[in-house]
Amino acid sequence: MTTAQDTTASPAATRADLITPALLLDRSKLTRNIQRLADRARALGVVLRPHLKTAKSIDVARIAFPDGPGPITVSTLAEAEYFAAHGYRDITYAVGLSPAAAQRAMALCARTGAEVKLLLDSPGQADALRAAREATGVVPSVLIELDCDDHRGGLKPDDPLLLEVADRVVAAGATLAGVLAHAGESYGLSTPDALVKAAENERQATVQAAKTLRAHGHPCPIVSIGSTPTAHFAENLDGITELRAGVYMFFDLVQHGVGVCTLDDLAISVLTTVIGTKPEKGWILVDAGWMALSRDRGTANQRVDQGYGLVCDESGHVLEDVIVAEASQEHGILKIRSGVGKPMPDLPIGTRLRILPNHACAMAAQHDSYAVVEGTAPEILAQWPRMRGW
């Protein structure tokens, strides 16, 4: 398989050597963002279990865990296998379970000694644990998924099914490790008050479910919550044992619109080159289209629509009101933000620019590696591979 940069004889030494489009990762911003949430988790008295679906990189994981592997969250079993191969042993697979996934996860545990905690919300999924246990000889460890805000899957904390599912998990010979919620609707918020309220709602729903389970004889040691917005706005986490978040490592324009970060916190961007100009229309064409930026339009419903991304100069300084207004596969069209009456800066063919992401998880997924930079320095410090697939 041909991948980005593999046609160059030696790794790029500076930004100028990179083939564009290329994904840049600012190590100093990454480290600062990771430190910020680690400090919060410590202050709130909970374990931080980073979600590695955003970074999908052992090198990024090593920044989060400088002293060796810690507890992590993943979104695919391929991620679980990748991080297990790098020594991670405490892994929560935070996507609802299919019978085939249960078998594959337990086979990974049998092979590596890792504990992969599984997520489910129905009696049928609990029953399927028996076959996975029998096939692999591993006792599955299970979290019941809760629904705190009508976002996606999970049981409401007062759903009578909660106790039935818990009993069926135990009856299948598995261990009920606890409960898990994700306040996914917090991505749609934009004021501190609303975010504090969403975090408190996530906390209360999860603690309530754990109490119900304990009252019926299920110890429920893990009480897990998290989304990047609520993780940063929770005022207290009484009754919670662990916090999960993923995009906080990189941040993005959606999180900026929610109010969780500043533009200066955004750690990834796509380096691109000007390949055309249409001065009569005020357009600049660049070689970053949706293949490099992703099709994500997550800011479309926010107060400030950033198109397919906000444009910076090559060093990372924002070119105010210049956005990627349209994107085809390998073309982006830069325009001045609609309604702002100012001229497009002069950006001749060959000029290099950076594009900040609407959604970091989606932009990063379009690339096979990170070119690691720091601040405005031109050097490429390292090339960190990303894993992908399922």
Add this chain to the structure above:
Amino acid sequence: MTTAQDTTASPAATRADLITPALLLDRSKLTRNIQRLADRARALGVVLRPHLKTAKSIDVARIAFPDGPGPITVSTLAEAEYFAAHGYRDITYAVGLSPAAAQRAMALCARTGAEVKLLLDSPGQADALRAAREATGVVPSVLIELDCDDHRGGLKPDDPLLLEVADRVVAAGATLAGVLAHAGESYGLSTPDALVKAAENERQATVQAAKTLRAHGHPCPIVSIGSTPTAHFAENLDGITELRAGVYMFFDLVQHGVGVCTLDDLAISVLTTVIGTKPEKGWILVDAGWMALSRDRGTANQRVDQGYGLVCDESGHVLEDVIVAEASQEHGILKIRSGVGKPMPDLPIGTRLRILPNHACAMAAQHDSYAVVEGTAPEILAQWPRMRGW
């Protein structure tokens, strides 16, 4: 890098063995779609130069060229390098040129003997050809990009710059091979009359530019047009020498909405597994989110909005009015199409389904390989890798 399926000891023999989500490609539909446009090009008396940005696969290219490498179009120089390594020698790089790309393309030509035709629309880009020629010793072959519908880059056929650019190409020591247009706005149409008109407009604009150039002593042997909709609706191609199209090999829901294909023509889909049910809301959760389907919402502005994709049973029969209404990274939420008053079919956890793409280029780009199937048969006939990167 960990990729889809690489954790299985042996390749999947049947659909049931595939880890989901997985990208399926129906070889019989692919072959039929390829044959259809090849027959049209022959009847219209033009060369077909398929755009391989959609498939990015040598195995797919071999279906289009059973007798050995033919003329192709690519959207990245990584594609040019990949197909040149597989023996392709006549390659049009249909994205506007940066100085760095000119050097890299000419280095490929010097290395392999391939001819990579370059695209440009400005005097500055023409001037940059001189350095590429001097660095590599290869005479660049150049197409001038035309703008026939205000879609993206290119010069209007009556722009005085057309002759200046042509003269500057020659002055830089390059060969002017011809002109190229792409009626990209045809994707927004939906009636045969409008498509016929767009095709004729694309033809006229391109022929006009070629005439102007010839009247000024530039031979302009290549007169190239193409987009999947106009390629299928052009009634005559007098004065045109070649036709380009890419998504026609796979087709998708956007092309179906435009009116270029039937649902039965769609050759790719994502195989997915039910991982949750919310009967009280009429929701089914599957393990195909935007990571597997892409974020493309290309049908959002069409008459029928297909959400993130239309749902079929495991054999490929459409489940009428069931769409992926919402998508997060690894979750899709199936709902009955808004406004249609019928119940969700019973799809228990573990059920396998297929999702048809809004945009085939975008869905396929999320995967590392195609699991090749034929019709409703359960067998996996082959696993074809895809290339990616820039």
